[in-house]
Amino acid sequence: MAGERRLDIEDVGxxxxxxxxxxxxxxxxxxxxxxxxxxxxxxxxxxRKIVLDFSNVEYLSSAALGKLITLNNKMKKAKGKLRLCGIxxxxxxxxxxxxxxxxFDIYDDRDQALTGF
Amino acid sequence: MATPERFRETIPSxxxxxxxxxxxxISLLETxxxxxxxxxxxxxxxxxxxxxxxxxxxGMDPSKSVEILCEIGDERALxxxxxxxxGFDPKDIPDPTDDDNLEKPGGRGIMLMxxxxxxVEYNERGNTVTLEKLRENGEESED
Numbered sequence: 001m002a003g004e005r006r007l008d009i010e011d012v013g014x015x016x017x018x019x020x021x022x023x024x025x026x027x028x029x030x031x032x033x034x035x036x037x038x039x040x041x042x043x044x045x046x047x048r049k050i051v052l053d054f055s056n057v058e059y060l061s062s063a064a065l066g067k068l069i070t071l072n073n074k075m076k077k078a079k080g081k082l083r084l085c086g087i088x089x090x091x092x093x094x095x096x097x098x099x100x101x102x103x104f105d106i107y108d109d110r111d112q113a114l115t116g117f
Numbered sequence: 118m119a120t121p122e123r124f125r126e127t128i129p130s131x132x133x134x135x136x137x138x139x140x141x142x143i144s145l146l147e148t149x150x151x152x153x154x155x156x157x158x159x160x161x162x163x164x165x166x167x168x169x170x171x172x173x174x175x176g177m178d179p180s181k182s183v184e185i186l187c188e189i190g191d192e193r194a195l196x197x198x199x200x201x202x203x204g205f206d207p208k209d210i211p212d213p214t215d216d217d218n219l220e221k222p223g224g225r226g227i228m229l230m231x232x233x234x235x236x237v238e239y240n241e242r243g244n245t246v247t248l249e250k251l252r253e254n255g256e257e258s259e260d
Contacts, residue, residue: 026164027132059157061164062229066222073220090157097232098225099214 006034009041015117016041017110019053025064035067039074048080051113055086060094072104081105085113121190122149127182130175135167138185142196145189155253158233159194162248165226166198174200174244193235196248204243 008019018038025031041047052068068084075082085107087095095101107113122145128134142163146156167183175181181201188195213224231237236249 027136028168029132059160059164061161061168062223062225063168065225069220069222090154093232094161094229098228099219103219 005037006030007037012114015049015051015114016045016047017051017053017114019055020057023056024059025057026059026061028063031061031063031067034064035071038067038071042071042074042078042080048075048078049117050075050080051083051085051110051117053086053110053113054084054088054091055110057086057091058088060091062098065094065098065100069100069103081117083107083113083117085110119191121188123186123188125184125186127184130171130177130179130181130183132168132171135171135183139163139167142185142187142189142194145187146194149189149191151189151194151250152253155194155250159196159248159250162230162234162237162250163196165230166196166246166248169226170198170200170202170246173205174202176202192252194248194250194252197245198248199245202244204240206243207239 006021008021010017010019018041020034022030025034038050041050072082083105086109087106092101092106095104095106124141126138128138139160143156143160146159151159167185170183171177175183184199186197207227210224210227211218213219213221213228218224227237230248234248235251236247238247239245
């Protein structure tokens with residue numbers, strides 16, 4: 001896959017935990033790279049349980065939200081599951097305002113997200 | 118009361134230039150001791166507004182530019198962003214929180230700007246957006 005790595009990937013049993021490296025997920029270029037890496041987990045590596053860990057993330061744009069929605073839709077089509085965790089209050093507000101907290105499966109932290117997955 | 122800090126910049130339709138101006142405005146807010154929440158909201162709104170101007174307004178056309186006017190004082194931060202596009206009517210943007218739109222990837226930028234700014238206003242043509250953030254009382258947030 002082309003492009004530099006924007007996520008730390010770790011396998012915990014049959015679950016893939018992908019942790020954002022960047023503090024800011026804002027610009028198009030960066031979001032494109034993140035999207036490619038995440039889509040690759042589903043399309044190429046056939047992962048069907050993914051936890052996205054946001055604990056490093058301080059800023060997020062609507063373009064990033066768009067990419068997450070596309071990822072979620074893709075995962076649903078593949079009959080897999082996506083969970084989000086480690087979202088700080090400022091960022092959670094962004095999800096709440098846009099009602100995306102009702103679309104995504106959100107957990108407080110990584111351990112909770114892994115429990116019963 | 119201190120004199121407000123003011124500047125005007127015209128940048129090409131280039132996302133890196135957009136980021137440079139954003140950083141200039143954010144560091145000015147930090148110098149003027151705006152709270153973390155104000156800074157968070159302004160960064161988010163600036164990102165959405167300038168990217169909209171470059172992508173949707175100017176259609177990424179490198180021959181078109183974006184003008185950014187910034188004024189930051191004790192009470193408020195004001196940023197006015199103008200592109201060279203034909204403009205649009207914000208009322209034409211569908212509500213991204215409608216059930217039918219909730220799982221569509223686009224259309225959330227304006228909603229976020231409005232949520233985090235005190236005032237978001239478009240001119241009649243729809244190619245200039247004004248972002249205003251009044252300084253929030255109590256700079257220490259609870260978290």
